[in-house]
Amino acid sequence: MKRVAVVGAGWSGLACALELAHRGQAVALFDAAPQAGGRARAVGIRLGDREFMLDNGQHLLIGAYTETLRAMAAVGVHIDRALLRLPFEIRYPDGFLLRAPRLPAPLHLAAGLLSAAGLSWTGRRHALASVMRWRRQHWRLTDDVPASTLFAGAPDDIVRRVWRPLCLAALNVEPSDASGQILLNVLRDSLAGGAHSADLLIPRLDLTRAFVAAALERLLASGAELRLRSAVQGLARSDGRWRIDSRGGALAVDSVVLALPPDRAAQLLVTGQRHELATTVEALQSIAMAPIATVYLRYPPTVRLPWPACALLDDAAGGRHGQWVFDRGQLDEENAGVLSVVISAAQSALSAGTKPLEAQIAAQLRTDLGLPAPLASTTVAERRATIVPVPGLKRPPTRLALPSLYLAGDAAAGDYPSTIEGSVRAGVAAARALHADTRVG
Ligand SMILES: Cc1cc2nc3c(=O)[nH]c(=O)nc-3n(C[C@H](O)[C@H](O)[C@H](O)COP(=O)(O)OP(=O)(O)OC[C@H]3O[C@@H](n4cnc5c(N)ncnc54)[C@H](O)[C@@H]3O)c2cc1C
Known part of the structure; x- marks a missing residue:
């Protein structure tokens, strides 16, 4: 059986390892830390x-986190026990309330805006017109622009109480620093998705109990090898295989998935000294956090x-x-x-x-x-x-420029911002690409 090393046991590496194990691959999962979960634990x-x-x-x-919810359910997590599901709402203590009832999009938003408390009528009209315009454009920008450009001319209350907070929550940067396209991708899947896509899902359990522990248990039961406290320090290709050097020694594997933050992925790729990876390393090094x-x-x-x-x-x-x-x-x-x-x-x-x-x-x-x-x-x-989702952000693709080498994590290309869902999607995409390539090879 072919052996795969997944480097990084955050939500991306876990989702990738689960998908690979499910497809019958022999997985060795490495993490530098004493515990799995990475940035969400x-x-x-x-x-x-x-x-x-x-x-x-x-x-x-949010409800649009379809791959995350699927991965959680697949390892036996009871979603309603792990997460509190609320209809989309933005509420402030001073009485402002924008709440979208569970109607098909965009009716839920229209109804929410009509019944909003504390929002000016110009704010409501402008928000609805903006959403209808983005919808007509299929949520695509010809050229990416800062998210602040999307709200140009919007009344102050709708920017201050709705658009900016949504941008900060989803992209973790001010609208002037954020990719308008990445924000539109999130709004498309949430505000214009199914009736439950915009729901807010607040973890009731801590994130280790909500997914990480169950994922590890499932992996171990499927025969995967778990190497914690095993920082991978070197990656080299020889005789058609990959050699992984970690604190625990060297391991030869057929394929490698890097599910690491961008700087760590770049550090590791540099150790291979392969000119084919120079563009990838440069792209990863240019990503700010x-x-x-x-x-x-x-x-x-x-x-x-x-x-x-x-x-x-x-x-x-x-x-x-x-x-x-x-x-x-x-x-x-x-x-x-x-x-x-x-x-x-x-x-x-x-x-x-x-x-x-x-x-x-x-x-x-x-x-x-x-x-x-x-x-x-x-x-x-x-x-x-x-990661800072600058307008026009370039993230390397899933398949890297050498055989059997894949990138997951929030550093990998995808239309989501640096979120749990973005990472889980990238992990699943890497596993599927690897599996498809293995079958062809
Ligand atoms: C405070 C905070 C709040 C957030 N809020 C939200 C939110 O509300 N909603 C949302 O969706 N997202 C949120 N995020 C983002 C989300 O947590 C991350 O996007 C996601 O967890 C990243 O997962 P990952 O698996 O891609 O990377 P990571 O979680 O970073 O996993 C990478 C793993 O690689 C390991 N590693 C590093 N170097 C090596 C090496 N050389 N060898 C082996 N292992 C190595 C690390 O120890 C780590 O476990 C938040 C993040 C933070 C930190």
Whole structure:
């Protein structure tokens, strides 16, 4: 049986390894870290006198994450136990509410805009006209432009309360830095997809329990080899096979899938010293990363928000950095009193240090939601959380320029931003390409 090495056990590598194992391939899965899950996994977070199992950053999924939901279900995860499903809504504590009822697109958005609370009529009309125009253009731009260009001329309230927050949540950069096309791809699949595509899916369980642990269990049961704490340091081609050098020694395999962040994939490809890969390495090295900060705050267990989650109006210059707040206690009783506040594109929020940031977030929650002072708080700052989706972003293709070498992860070409779904899709695409090539070869 042919042997495949999947390098990187984040959601992309796991999805790829599962797909390969399902198709009968012998898989060896490597990860440098002591645990799988990469950028979407559980971590122990100390808040005062207790440690909570939370995530390395608050994540939000949407109904359009079809491959992710399929992969979760395939390893036996009970989706409704793992994720809280809510109809699409953007709600602010001051009473603003845009909620799309579960009607076929674009009726759900039209109904949502008509019934929105706190939105100007010019804002509603402009939003609906924009969506209808993008739909007529089949969600395609002839030339990619910054996402901010898509909202040119839109009333301030719709930009500030709807388009910019959606861009930050999905692409993790300001609209002026974001690819308009990648944002339209997400809006196409969510706002114009099936009746449930725009649903918000908030993890109830931590992300390791929601997928990673079940994926590993399924892989081990199917005979896959799992090598954690095994950073792959070298990759060389000889005699028609690949040699993988890791801390655990050398391993010869027939095919390799790199499911790594772009900089790590580039580092590894350079070790092979193959001129055929120069363009790929250059493309990977040109990809920049953007940070996300999650501030976790612990209140007495009786403190509850009126909703499981809501948006917050941010204003970095005024020290209001929080963009979304989630009530972890409404998702899992174990975490009663714990709130998570998300800050996308978090460069400026993190510049003054995490303690001042936590104090600012606590003040923002006091002002907006009338909360008392928290008992404890801590920040998870992921400085390399997602790739920056610049307009015209060039990501290398799944099949690289040498035989039996494939790229997955958010570094690989695809029409999604750097998200769980983008990574899972890239992992599945690499597995399918490899399987097809193996059958032909
Ligand atoms: C704080 C935060 C919040 C986010 N919020 C959202 C969200 O709300 N919704 C959403 O969809 N997405 C979100 N994302 C993005 C999402 O988590 C990532 O896009 C996704 O997890 C990336 O998965 P991946 O498998 O491609 O890469 P990774 O998770 O980075 O996996 C790569 C793996 O490779 C390993 N590795 C690195 N070098 C080597 C080596 N040399 N040898 C072996 N192994 C190696 C790493 O240890 C890692 O486990 C967020 C990310 C962060 C950090």
